[in-house]
Amino acid sequence: MNRSLRQSMAGLHTWSGLVIGWLLFAITLTGTAAVFSSETSGWMQPEVAGRGEPRQAVEKAVAWLRQAQPKVRGWFLAVDERTATVHALYEDRTAPRGYRTASFDAATDTPTARQTMGGQFFYRFHFELMLPNPWGRMLASAAAMVMLIAIISGIIIHKRIFADFFTLRPTGGQRGWLDAHNVFGVLALPFHLMITFTGIVPLFKTTLPWGIIANYGSDNATALAEFYPSLARRAPTGNPGTLADIGPMLTEAQRYFGGGRIGRVNIANPGDAGSVVTIMRNDADQLAYMAQAVSFDGPTGRLLGAHTEARPARKTFDVLYGLHIARFAPEVSRWLYFLCGLALAGVIATGLNLWLKARAPNQGVGHWLVARMNVGTVVGLPIAMLGFLWANRVLPAGYGERSAAEVNIFFWLWAAAFLYALLRAPQRAWGELASVAALAAGLLPFVSYALTGRGLWQAVTDGDRLFLGFDLVLFALAALCAVIAHKAFAADSSLRLTRKGPAAA
Amino acid sequence: MTAIATLPLAFSGLALLSLSMDRHVRQAAMRRHGVRRPAGWLLLALSLAAALVSDNWRFGLVEWTGIIAAAAALVVLVLVYRPRALLGAAVAGTALGLAGWAYACLR
Numbered sequence: 001m002n003r004s005l006r007q008s009m010a011g012l013h014t015w016s017g018l019v020i021g022w023l024l025f026a027i028t029l030t031g032t033a034a035v036f037s038s039e040t041s042g043w044m045q046p047e048v049a050g051r052g053e054p055r056q057a058v059e060k061a062v063a064w065l066r067q068a069q070p071k072v073r074g075w076f077l078a079v080d081e082r083t084a085t086v087h088a089l090y091e092d093r094t095a096p097r098g099y100r101t102a103s104f105d106a107a108t109d110t111p112t113a114r115q116t117m118g119g120q121f122f123y124r125f126h127f128e129l130m131l132p133n134p135w136g137r138m139l140a141s142a143a144a145m146v147m148l149i150a151i152i153s154g155i156i157i158h159k160r161i162f163a164d165f166f167t168l169r170p171t172g173g174q175r176g177w178l179d180a181h182n183v184f185g186v187l188a189l190p191f192h193l194m195i196t197f198t199g200i201v202p203l204f205k206t207t208l209p210w211g212i213i214a215n216y217g218s219d220n221a222t223a224l225a226e227f228y229p230s231l232a233r234r235a236p237t238g239n240p241g242t243l244a245d246i247g248p249m250l251t252e253a254q255r256y257f258g259g260g261r262i263g264r265v266n267i268a269n270p271g272d273a274g275s276v277v278t279i280m281r282n283d284a285d286q287l288a289y290m291a292q293a294v295s296f297d298g299p300t301g302r303l304l305g306a307h308t309e310a311r312p313a314r315k316t317f318d319v320l321y322g323l324h325i326a327r328f329a330p331e332v333s334r335w336l337y338f339l340c341g342l343a344l345a346g347v348i349a350t351g352l353n354l355w356l357k358a359r360a361p362n363q364g365v366g367h368w369l370v371a372r373m374n375v376g377t378v379v380g381l382p383i384a385m386l387g388f389l390w391a392n393r394v395l396p397a398g399y400g401e402r403s404a405a406e407v408n409i410f411f412w413l414w415a416a417a418f419l420y421a422l423l424r425a426p427q428r429a430w431g432e433l434a435s436v437a438a439l440a441a442g443l444l445p446f447v448s449y450a451l452t453g454r455g456l457w458q459a460v461t462d463g464d465r466l467f468l469g470f471d472l473v474l475f476a477l478a479a480l481c482a483v484i485a486h487k488a489f490a491a492d493s494s495l496r497l498t499r500k501g502p503a504a505a
Numbered sequence: 506m507t508a509i510a511t512l513p514l515a516f517s518g519l520a521l522l523s524l525s526m527d528r529h530v531r532q533a534a535m536r537r538h539g540v541r542r543p544a545g546w547l548l549l550a551l552s553l554a555a556a557l558v559s560d561n562w563r564f565g566l567v568e569w570t571g572i573i574a575a576a577a578a579l580v581v582l583v584l585v586y587r588p589r590a591l592l593g594a595a596v597a598g599t600a601l602g603l604a605g606w607a608y609a610c611l612r
Contacts, residue, residue, distance in 0.1 A: 166523040168581050188574040287563055332508040336571030
């Protein structure tokens with residue numbers, strides 16, 4: 001082959017980017033939304049006021065679980081410091097996904113909040129695409145690996161990466177789109193490389209299992225015990241037992257954490273004499289994921305063991321994982337993750353558009369398909385995501401299996417937008433669908449207020465900051481979509497002018 | 506918290522670095538000046554220093570990599586819409602950044 005390195009890399013960049021671009025856009029956008037999954041969950045359960053101390057919420061949750069779910073094999077409590085809410089997960093064979101969640105704040109005695117996946121939906125979609133294990137994760141992981149190839153090949157072919165660093169010429173032509181693609185990519189390049197690499201790493205058990213198989217064979221139990229010594233496992237005795245008071249265990253755990261915050265409380269076999277309570281430190285306290293844990297004997301509250309992960313290989317993994325899920329991040333950093341995530345979505349969207357711009361239009365099936373898939377994904381997905389939020393408000397709080405219904409509505413809306421994009425001329429579909437997205441985002445705060453009584457105004461009168469942030473972001477999104485719609489309509493009408501002459505306008 | 510120091514300093518550093526490039530000096534209708542490149546790097550280094558001396562240097566370092574992306578984006582926006590204001594903005598940013606650092610230290 002006589003092709004230079006740059007030529008080969010250009011081909012690799014173009015085709016790797018195109019083939020996984022749509023899937024990656026979906027993964028990136030939902031992942032970006034997942035930065036604020038705490039607030040999204042809080043918004044989607046407006047019945048939970050989210051006031052008071054998280055610790056009290058834990059005690060309320062355990063108190064309710066004792067009398068409502070005494071026989072299940074485990075209670076898994078996740079403490080969300082940001083919304084002062086505890087989400088308790090427990091097995092329920094009648095549920096579509098095999099488990100249910102109940103949300104508590106310091107004032108909740110009986111959980112009445114509407115059933116919803118909340119922000120966890122965007123998170124789960126992001127890494128497993130709501131496909132059965134392991135296929136979703138493998139697909140997402142493969143896409144991320146191809147993304148790494150696309151980023152690195154992109155760096156290699158970018159001739160004047162330093163000279164072009166600050167260059168943005170918004171002319172509307174191909175040059176302008178390339179500038180935008182480069183600016184989004186280069187300015188946040190450390191983030192893009194970090195997030196892609198750290199996104200591949202946590203799924204190593206699925207994608208690179210051979211090291212585990214070589215060392216442990218099929219003995220998953222030993223492997224798990226050695227990876228996570230803090231998840232002390234003890235077989236149930238078969239005899240009934242009563243769980244001791246959780247309060248002293250929480251205090252003891254926080255003492256071990258040096259005043260750190262509670263992150264997770266797992267109670268195995270609560271109704272059994274051999275129950276175990278494992279309390280894990282909040283991921284917000286350090287970079288590493290799941291850094292410290294303490295275990296207690298359930299019926300007596302006696303300390304069983306405590307673990308601080310210090311092994312270099314595991315610690316490296318935990319930090320890489322922690323960097324990706326960003327639970328450590330204080331406020332400013334979270335917004336930076338969010339903005340950089342949007343920039344990455346921008347890289348992908350501008351890249352997909354560039355593929356079209358670099359080729360003459362109306363040239364065969366490829367161009368026809370790519371143009372329509374671009375609209376269907378880049379605007380269709382936000383419409384689906386907004387629809388998910390709308391469904392949360394519009395479906396009554398007591399509606400049966402509403403959690404699954406919200407997810408179904410997400411997929412139905414995306415399919416509808418995709419179908420519309422396939423049938424409509426792309427130039428017009430861009431403007432029309434972007435207008436739908438703008439309306440959906442802009443009207444949602446008002447609809448939400450009408451249906452829940454919590455909104456922007458309460459933020460001013462009651463200091464309800466959760467809704468303040470959420471509603472403002474929705475308005476910003478509406479403005480962004482409106483600008484995109486406006487530019488799309490303007491481009492479309494100028495295109496029709498040049499094609500058919502001024503009389504056609 | 507340290508963003509009050511790191512963001513303005515990074516913005517000013519990156520602004521000066523951009524103004525040490527021919528393409529952007531022309532955009533800003535200014536003349537070249539040799540001091541801008543070393544001054545730009547110095548301000549970037551100061552921005553990093555402010556991040557590292559904060560309460561938690563690990564969190565500070567991670568935040569800083571995002572801060573320079575945000576600061577660079579701001580420089581790009583100024584170059585697109587108000588290129589002639591960039592040098593003034595860089596000076597203001599330096600003052601703001603140093604004041605912010607002092608404020609963060611005193612707290």
